[in-house]
Amino acid sequence: MTSIPQMPKSWRLETKPHKFCPGCGHGLVLKALGEAIDELGIQDKVIFGCDIGCSLLAWDFFNVDTVQTHHGRTTPVVTGVKRANPDTICIAYMGDGGGYAIGSQHLVNAAARNERITAILVNNCNYAMTGGQMAPTTLPGMKTETSPYGRDIKEAGYPTQGPEMVAAITRDGSYVARGTIANLKQLKGYFKKALENQMAGNGFSFVEALASCPTNWRTNAKDTWNFVEKEMPKYFKVGEIKNPAEKEGE
Amino acid sequence: MADKPIQGEKRVFMTGNEVVAWAALAAQADIMYGYPITPQNEIMHYWTRMAPKFGKRFLQTEDELSAGFTTLGGVLAGRRAFTATAGPGNTLMQEPMSMAEMMRIPSVVVIQQRGGPSTATVIYSQQEVTMTAYGGNGEGFRIVYSTGTHQELFDYTIKAFNTAWKYRFPTFVLGDGYQAKMRESLTIYDPQDKGMEMVKTEAFIGKEPVNGIKEPNHIRNTYNTEEELFDVLAKYMEDYLKIAPEIVEYQEFDCDDADLVVVSHGVVSRAAKGAVQELRSEGYKVGYFRPITLRPFPAEQLRAVADKTKTLLLVESAYGQMAKLVKDAIFGSTVAIENLFKPGVGITSEEVVDKVKGLL
Known part of the structure; x- marks a missing residue:
């Protein structure tokens, strides 16, 4: 008997195996997202927008309507879709460079306007598609192609704490969390809540997912996992930061 | 909800920006996305006053990049969406419009030219010709109408929606601050009363399932190989050259x-x-x-x-x-x-x- 690994129903099987590097965190993030879409039964209503960077490789990943946009501009594109057709369930999928650097004004203002969209940001501490440059999320002392002696916080400042920033600028109705590929069940739960929050019309939902990049980190399997599971959460605290549903239950 | 914005035709005396807002309403535009910049501001001012009476929407964005990209999102959702800008805003608008070119998104942008380069003056120039016709990292797969009177601002703003949706190239109405700010007489009308049909819009994404089956659409602007891109652009060029004689006006x-x-x-x-x-x-x-x-x-x-x-x-x-x-x-x-x-x-x-x- 052969066993076939269970893939989410919303995945597009013709494009599997996917295009990400071996060991990349995107596949796991998208598995958790696919399962969340399946469990909510919203495949026909989802608009999946993906950014430039490694996230663009997800452009044909799901059997859902998908638009691949420009670097940093996925948030406004799906905002435009949602405003024009509020019946859709819109997801903006991006990396740390797209969300916290080139598209940070869009993230900040979509959050401030409480747009009824779900932004998912994959944090792997570097610009991976372009060859491993320093990102807003590169950890202090971490070596990249543009910080070859390690990120010097005196020169480059501290890493961006995105969910904390989004939580600080949103008011009632927003859902904010940080998950990790080291805990997929929890991550899927955050995605479900973030999507449900949009479906309820409460407001902006934002989930950052800590993810691996062995290609650019130049780490073996053990060190890769250790970095994701142990090192990243020291700076990027995993957990829910804002949950309107809990507030209602108080 | 009010009926048609304009019944039959009406002789009016108004500024060019007001004319554009009326024209967009008459063309049954669904939503405007915009960011303040002189001299186009009053297009938004009039749109935000009139549009809600007819069930139309507006979103004020954080900048022109966002105004352009949200407009593209609105168009992709199958709505007659538009934006308006000028000068440095037009510079930022070139990034979303290059995506519109690559993905054949029928967006409509009204440009009220101001002095350049840089911030320069807020009133008038004809210095956005090259940028509007050939801006972005592209080949100028666009349609640009240069208007001279308020009547033309009205006529060509309506026409721009039809041209965009018929041919699927981003379409621009190129005015200027003099036209935007001055008042003059013109006739506004309901296009359907004149026998003009508005070209039907269609959703690229977010379509309802047909007979319970949803065929998802995957659209992109990134290509893997040089040859793949060349084939796409060769087809666009062929399309553009073929339709050009139908579009040209002088x-x-x-x-x-x-x-x-x-x-x-x-x-x-x-x-x-x-x-x-x-x-x-x-x-x-x-x-x-x-x-x-x-x-x-x-x-x-x-x-x-x-x-x-x-x-x-x-x-x-x-x-x-x-x-x-x-x-x-x-x-x-x-x-x-x-x-x-x-x-x-x-x-x-x-x-x-x-x-x-x-x-x-």
């Missing part, structure tokens, strides 16, 4: 026996027209040519004029942006070329008359 008069033809576009063509009429009444053999579409450009028509006359006088409120389009169009012609260039400054018919008299 005006000309008194060119047949003219020793000199004045070439101008937009609001400057009003001064040129007055000048040519005055010179004719004084016996000068002068003609008038005006491209209405700057992209595609009425190249054949202008070449025919260039072949008949001795001199083309190119008049524009820029240092030769229209002139580049003209020279490209008539390449190989031996006609003499003279210029009256006043970047960022208005041009009167007296100036054109004086210039022509100095040449003939």
Whole structure:
């Protein structure tokens, strides 16, 4: 008997195996997202927008309507879709460079306007598609192609704490969390809540997912996992930061 | 909810920005996305006052990048969506419009040109011709209407939606601050009462399932290989060249026996027209040519004029942006070329008359 690994129903099987590097965190993030879409039964209503960077490789990943946009501009594109057709369930999928650097004004203002969209940001501490440059999320002392002696916080400042920033600028109705590929069940739960929050019309939902990049980190399997599971959460605290549903239950 | 914004037709006296808002309403635009910049602000002011009465929407974005990209999102959702901008805002608008070119998204943008480069002046120029026709990292797969009167602002704003949705190329209405801010008389109307049908819109994404089955659409602007991109662009070029003759618009008069033809576009063509009429009444053999579409450009028509006359006088409120389009169009012609260039400054018919008299 052969066993076939269970893939989410919303995945597009013709494009599997996917295009990400071996060991990349995107596949796991998208598995958790696919399962969340399946469990909510919203495949026909989802608009999946993906950014430039490694996230663009997800452009044909799901059997859902998908638009691949420009670097940093996925948030406004799906905002435009949602405003024009509020019946859709819109997801903006991006990396740390797209969300916290080139598209940070869009993230900040979509959050401030409480747009009824779900932004998912994959944090792997570097610009991976372009060859491993320093990102807003590169950890202090971490070596990249543009910080070859390690990120010097005196020169480059501290890493961006995105969910904390989004939580600080949103008011009632927003859902904010940080998950990790080291805990997929929890991550899927955050995605479900973030999507449900949009479906309820409460407001902006934002989930950052800590993810691996062995290609650019130049780490073996053990060190890769250790970095994701142990090192990243020291700076990027995993957990829910804002949950309107809990507030209602108080 | 109110009925149609305009019943039948109505004679009005209003500013150009107000005209654009009325035209978008008459064209059944669904949503405007915008960011404040002079001299286009009043398009938003009028739209936000009138649109909710007709179930239309507005979103004020954080910048023109966002205004452009949200507009594209609205269009992808199958809505008649538009935005308006000017100057440095037009510069930012080029990024979303390059995506519109690559993905054949029928977006509509109204540009009210102001002085440049940089922040420059807030009122007037014709210095956004090159950027509007050929901006972004692309090939200029766009349609650009250069209007000269308030009636044209109304007519071509309505037309822009139909052109965009029929041919699926981003479409621009290129006005300027003089047109935006001045008041003049025009007739506004409901296009359907005039027998004009609005081209039906269609959702690229977010379509309802058919018989319970949803066929997802995957759209992108990134390609893996050079050949893949080349094939896409070759098809776009073929499409563009094929439809160009249907889209091209221009005006000309008194060119047949003219020793000199004045070439101008937009609001400057009003001064040129007055000048040519005055010179004719004084016996000068002068003609008038005006491209209405700057992209595609009425190249054949202008070449025919260039072949008949001795001199083309190119008049524009820029240092030769229209002139580049003209020279490209008539390449190989031996006609003499003279210029009256006043970047960022208005041009009167007296100036054109004086210039022509100095040449003939």
